[in-house]
Each structure stands twice: as structure tokens, then as C-alpha cells.
Amino acid sequence: MIQPHDTLPLNRDYTFDMFVRGKNNHLAYAASMAVAEAPGKAYNPLFIYGSVGLGKTHLLQAIGNFMVASGLPKTVVYTTSERFAIELITAIRNNTTPAFREKYRRIDLLLIDDVQFLEGKEATQEELFHTFNELYGSEKQIVLSSDRPPEKLSGLQDRLVSRFRWGLVADIQPPDLETRIAILREKASNRGIHVDDDILELIARRISSNVRALEGALIKAIAHSELQGARLTPQNIEGMLPEEGKREKLTIAHIKDEVAMRYHLKRHDLEGASRKKEISQARHMAIYLARNMTNNSFPAIGKQFGNRDHTTIMHSYMKVKTLLEETPLLQAEVNEIKEGLRARFQENP
Ligand SMILES: Nc1ncnc2c1ncn2[C@@H]1O[C@H](COP(=O)(O)OP(=O)(O)OP(=O)(O)O)[C@@H](O)[C@H]1O
Ligand SMILES: [Mg+2]
Numbered sequence: 390m391i392q393p394h395d396t397l398p399l400n401r402d403y404t405f406d407m408f409v410r411g412k413n414n415h416l417a418y419a420a421s422m423a424v425a426e427a428p429g430k431a432y433n434p435l436f437i438y439g440s441v442g443l444g445k446t447h448l449l450q451a452i453g454n455f456m457v458a459s460g461l462p463k464t465v466v467y468t469t470s471e472r473f474a475i476e477l478i479t480a481i482r483n484n485t486t487p488a489f490r491e492k493y494r495r496i497d498l499l500l501i502d503d504v505q506f507l508e509g510k511e512a513t514q515e516e517l518f519h520t521f522n523e524l525y526g527s528e529k530q531i532v533l534s535s536d537r538p539p540e541k542l543s544g545l546q547d548r549l550v551s552r553f554r555w556g557l558v559a560d561i562q563p564p565d566l567e568t569r570i571a572i573l574r575e576k577a578s579n580r581g582i583h584v585d586d587d588i589l590e591l592i593a594r595r596i597s598s599n600v601r602a603l604e605g606a607l608i609k610a611i612a613h614s615e616l617q618g619a620r621l622t623p624q625n626i627e628g629m630l631p632e633e634g635k636r637e638k639l640t641i642a643h644i645k646d647e648v649a650m651r652y653h654l655k656r657h658d659l660e661g662a663s664r665k666k667e668i669s670q671a672r673h674m675a676i677y678l679a680r681n682m683t684n685n686s687f688p689a690i691g692k693q694f695g696n697r698d699h700t701t702i703m704h705s706y707m708k709v710k711t712l713l714e715e716t717p718l719l720q721a722e723v724n725e726i727k728e729g730l731r732a733r734f735q736e737n738p
Pocket of ligand 1: 447536601
């Protein structure tokens with residue numbers, strides 16, 4: 390039996406069955422499944438990262454729930470890095486550090502959520518380092534999550550970060566429109582409610598970067614229609630969608646400002662003719678994003694980058710596109726810029 394250690398409970402709804410797969414989370418899902426089926430063997434540790442509300446906790450707990458459901462005498466501990474830190478501090482204060490160590494070093498599956506909060510916590514990192522070594526050495530599975538990839542965890546000891554990368558690092562990206570609709574359909578049907586496809590699509594178009602917000606909008610819409618005894622229609626749903634739906638539409642000017650800010654440049658540097666490396670690289674990036682995130686054509690983009698010819702624009706776009714395929718670090722960078730924009734503006738579908 391699973392020993393009910395004083396540990397955070399697993400949410401029963403966070404299972405693999407309830408997790409909708411899409412291009413955005415395919416690797417993280419497959420890796421989690423592999424780890425659940427062969428803990429300590431497939432990928433150890435598994436490190437899942439992605440931005441807010443994209444399913445990291447869901448996947449971690451799905452692995453835990455899977456092991457619990459197997460009925461094997463395994464000990465699963467799900468915790469957050471913050472809670473791990475608090476437990477350690479309490480143990481030190483109460484002179485119960487040996488018991489704390491004993492607990493964490495005798496488990497079969499350790500799930501640690503949100504390790505970005507370990508930044509700057511030296512004693513906790515030290516303890517986790519030893520826990521990690523102990524568990525890893527005895528082929529026990531470790532799964533970690535974070536809002537960014539290991540190499541971006543700047544306040545963490547190098548030896549810890551390097552261990553985080555020993556196994557597999559898998560990212561979760563924001564879901565595309567199709568996946569967002571599929572998620573909404575799944576969430577509605579879990580509640581035993583049928584919602585028409587056009588309504589699902591409307592919500593999915595409005596909320597693009599956070600599955601939690603997507604789910605929240607659906608629940609709100611359902612509640613409204615139930616309270617008012619009215620059918621959900623595109624018209625009556627308009628008014629109840631949250632802020633994100635009312636955000637300003639993303640324009641090329643927004644992209645230029647965001648990119649300029651990130652690279653410490655001015656908007657007119659991106660529009661101008663300078664061939665300085667930092668400037669032309671940032672310009673390529675802004676052009677790529679303009680094409681990737683808005684509905685503007687190459688000629689239309691050219692007009693907004695100092696009246697450049699559409700072939701020049703296309704060249705910049707292709708250049709970044711190719712580079713992205715070869716450079717994961719650049720991918721991460723582009724994703725960060727995109728996230729920043731999506732957090733404030735409504736991206737074109
Ligand atoms: N692919 C998916 N299929 C079904 N539900 C999903 C999916 N992705 C996320 N969710 C749901 O969205 C909500 C938020 O997910 P979760 O809490 O796992 O995100 P997170 O990445 O841990 O976010 P945070 O960074 O805020 O901790 C949960 O209710 C989860 O079930
Ligand atoms: Mg989470």
C-alpha cells in the first residue's frame with residue numbers, strides 16, 4: 390500500500406486520461422507516461438518546464454496517480470520546492486533533520502513542483518542535492534517542474550542544475566487553437582455538459598496562453614447560462630469572457646517595442662538601416678515575430694520596417710526560422726518574447 394506520508398495529496402482529476410495531448414505538450418506527455426510505466430528506468434530525472442497554467446502540475450500528479458493506481462507497494466511524494474524548504478527549516482528547528490532525510494530518501498517516486506523557487510535557498514538546495522543523489526543512486530524516480538529550463542535557473546547551484554539535466558528535459562508550450570478547443574471539449578464533457586462547437590471555438594480564440602484561464606472562462610460561461618436558464622450563444626458569451634478577451638490586438642508596433650526593449654534598442658533602430666550585428670539580429674527577430682504572430686503579409690511588414698522590400702523581409706523571416714530549428718536556446722528566447730506579448734495582447738489566430 391501507498392504509505393500516507395505527511396505529504397501533499399494528489400488531485401484525483403490530474404490523470405493521463407484527463408490530459409489532452411497536442412503538439413504543444415507531446416514530448417512532456419510521452420516522457421511522463423514513459424516514466425510512469427518504468428520509474429527510475431526510462432528518464433531520470435524527468436524535468437518538465439513551461440509557462441503558467443500549461444499543465445506541469447497536472448502531468449507531475451498524473452505520474453503519481455498512475456503509480457498509486459498500480460497498487461504496488463510504492464511510496465509517492467508530491468511536494469513543491471517551497472514546501473520542501475519549509476519542511477527542512479522546520480526539521481532543523483525541531484532537531485528532526487534525520488527524520489526528514491529518512492522520509493525523503495526512502496521513497497520510490499519524488500515529484501517536486503516549481504523548482505524555480507529554490508533560487509537563493511542555499512540550505513534547501515544542499516539538502517535536495519543529497520536527496521537527489523541518494524534516490525538517483527538507488528534508481529528511484531525523480532520528476533521536477535519549473536517555469537523555465539534548467540539553464541535559466543540562475544540562482545541555483547551548478548551541480549544541482551547539471552543533475553536536473555541528466556535525464557530528459559521536456560517543455561510544454563501554449564496550446565494551438567485546435568488543442569485549446571479539444572481541451573474545452575474535454576473539460577465540458579467531464580462536467581457532463583454539452584457545449585456547441587462554435588461556443589468552444591469562440592472561447593478558445595479569445596484565450597490563448599493559459600489553460601487554467603481557458604478552463605475558468607468555460608466554467609464561468611456554463612455557470613452564467615445555468616443561472617439565467619439561457620442557452621449559450623456567441624452573443625451572450627461575448628460579455629462574460631475575461632480580460633484576455635478584451636485585450637488590445639497585437640500589432641507590429643507592439644512587437645517592435647517588445648523586441649527593442651529586450652535587446653536594449655529603440656524602435657527606430659529596428660526600422661532603420663543600421664547593419665550593426667545586434668541591431669540587424671534584433672530586426673530579423675522582430676520581422677519573424679511580426680509574420681509569426683500577426684496576419685500581416687510580407688509586403689505589409691516591409692512597410693513597417695523602413696519600407697523594406699518584401700523579399701528582404703522574407704529573407705529575414707526564413708533566416709530566423711531556420712536558426713530556430715537548430716538552436717534550442719534561441720527557441721527558448723523566442724518563446725519568452727512571445728509569452729511576454731501574449732500576456733498583454735491578443736494574438737491573431
Ligand atoms: N493538456 C491539458 N489537458 C487537460 N487539462 C489541462 C491541460 N493542460 C492544463 N490543463 C489544466 O489546466 C489547469 C492548469 O494546469 P496546471 O496547474 O497543471 O498548470 P501548471 O503548468 O502547473 O501552472 P503553474 O505554472 O501555475 O503551476 C489544470 O486544471 C489542468 O488540469
Ligand atoms: Mg503548477
